[in-house]
Amino acid sequence: MKLRVCLTRYLMIFFFLIFLLLRLIFWFTAFPNPDEAYYWLWGQHLDWSYYDHPPLEAWVQGVFATIFGRSTFTLRLPNLFSSIAFFYTYYLIVRYLHKDLDIRAVVLFVLASPLYFIFLGFAWHDHLLITFSLISAYLFIRFLDRYLADGRGETWRLYGSAIALSLAILSKYNAVFVAVGFFATLITNARLRSLFRDRRLYIAIAIASTALIPILIWNFSNDFQSFQYYVQRSVNPVIPGIKIGSFLGFTLVSFFVISPFCWIGFYRLLKTRLPVNSIYPIVAFWVFAISSIVLTIISLISAALYYWNITAYLLLFPLLPFVLKRPNAHAIYGLIISTLLVIHYTVLPLSALISKDVDPDSRMLFGWREVAAIVQSESQALSNPLLMTSDYRSASALAYELNNRNVIAVSDRIDQFDFWYRDSKPLQGKDAVIVSDDWYPAELMVLSKFDRTSEPVTVSVKRFGVWIKNYYVRKGYNFKP
Known part of the structure; x- marks a missing residue:
């Protein structure tokens, strides 16, 4: 006993x-x-x-x-x-x-x-x-x-x-x-x-x-x-x-x-x-x-x-x-x-071993250091650009990685960003660096708000040779709220 x-x-x-x-x-x-x-x-x-x-x-x-x-x-x-x-x-x-x-x-x-x-x-x-x-x-x-x-x-x-x-x-x-x-x-x-x-x-x-x-x-x-x-x-x-x-x-x-x-x-x-x-x-x-x-x-x-x-x-x-x-x-x-x-x-979202499409939420924990490096590189070609993404999730992750509270989300759903940037007139005419992914493509809402945009830089996120997801980084010119 x-x-x-x-x-x-x-x-x-x-x-x-x-x-x-x-x-x-x-x-x-x-x-x-x-x-x-x-x-x-x-x-x-x-x-x-x-x-x-x-x-x-x-x-x-x-x-x-x-x-x-x-x-x-x-x-x-x-x-x-x-x-x-x-x-x-x-x-x-x-x-x-x-x-x-x-x-x-x-x-x-x-x-x-x-x-x-x-x-x-x-x-x-x-x-x-x-x-x-x-x-x-x-x-x-x-x-x-x-x-x-x-x-x-x-x-x-x-x-x-x-x-x-x-x-x-x-x-x-x-x-x-x-x-x-x-x-x-x-x-x-x-x-x-x-x-x-x-x-x-x-x-x-x-x-x-x-x-x-x-x-x-x-x-x-x-x-x-x-x-x-x-x-x-x-x-x-x-x-x-x-x-x-x-x-x-x-x-x-x-x-x-x-x-x-x-x-x-x-x-x-x-x-x-x-x-x-x-x-x-x-x-x-x-x-x-x-x-x-x-x-x-x-x-x-x-x-x-x-x-x-x-x-x-x-x-x-x-x-x-x-x-x-x-x-x-x-x-x-x-x-x-x-x-x-x-x-x-x-280490690796295990869902990535099953399919390229399932569990997009967990995949968003990976790759932000690489994305932030490209965003900072692209920002150097612009004068004090806006930082913008196609969803609240990516905007929040980018803001955290860059320690920058001023990242903006533009999407087809209401979220807290809509209340922070309810008055978007001060943003009019600014250039921006835009981050999107396949879950929330920028084409849905974001790109139409610019006079023109550059070709995307694709950031392919992999761990141990396993593909997790792609992010896309573009420059946008002359934002129209």
Whole structure:
């Protein structure tokens, strides 16, 4: 028995060290994902909020870049702090729930889930979303448990939960699923309904609602474009009818990015009476059920992406050791997927071995040093030229590589660049260096805005002899907004 315990302990240490090594390799060597560069660029244009998302990640990026400068270390440094707070909260949850729960197993369940390995590592809004959502849920549960015990509860925990929820909403709009899960808990538990007569609940709601202030200020100034974008993206279908492909994409990808082993555990949790003297499992159920059901319905009528449901699973992980005694199979699964992901993002996009067309997004992590060198060379032939690309992704990546906040995107979709350069008259008549690719060719929107353009310089990006993609660099003369 002692030998088995010892081997299990060393095996967990091995898993932790490998996951840490993979995270460090990714942190220091992966070029920013196009959206990471996009949000970094938001931090160079600080505002109340932004078209695509709430502002907290941009504010954080702006502060860190101001203090530490621009680097991949700085870009993902906020993830280190959020991860520390995230896993410390899990430690508090495990210690609170049951004396025999193993925090190492819980952490391993989280780390080895590909969804969280990815989203705790990328400098996207999600690492802040899940951290503040988890903190909010922990404080809210502690408040409810005390309220059930003494009819009063600890007010500071309720208000602390509201502050954390406010920060989660400032990170990403789908924090609303966590809030709705809280309300479902209050509504469905007869002993908790008296809270609706407690003014502290409404003060907490007011505190959480302060997150809407900067978002509303921005939207009032911009014709509520952000809200229109989300309605059109997730509720209004482009083509009416049931979307079986979207539904299967959402459910199947969700199954594999969490891991089949965790889903087995989630199913067992539904059938198991847990030895927990807390409202915790009920809150965990409602947060999971409401988010998952709503997004599944959306996937049937429009489109839902697997990571929109990232808050659904947070409270389930500390319960998994009750029904899955050893996370080894899950850890091996996650280790294989995570290793492939790190190779995919840092060495060679593995999709390039399959086809020349699939996964254009991942291919955009490669080749920017070569592109930037050509852009700088072409710029020397012009007088203070504009730097312009055919899509927000390429504009953001080029801006990051050159450390130049003034790169412009001209494309057929609305993005944050449209709000920064709404008044394009000052750009009229300028020459430009234009970057495009086969995913978003310049011919669609950009070239027609110039009197004439040069023949493109083709930058062919390869790694280990494998072709990844082509970029095209042109000069454009006399820009006409």
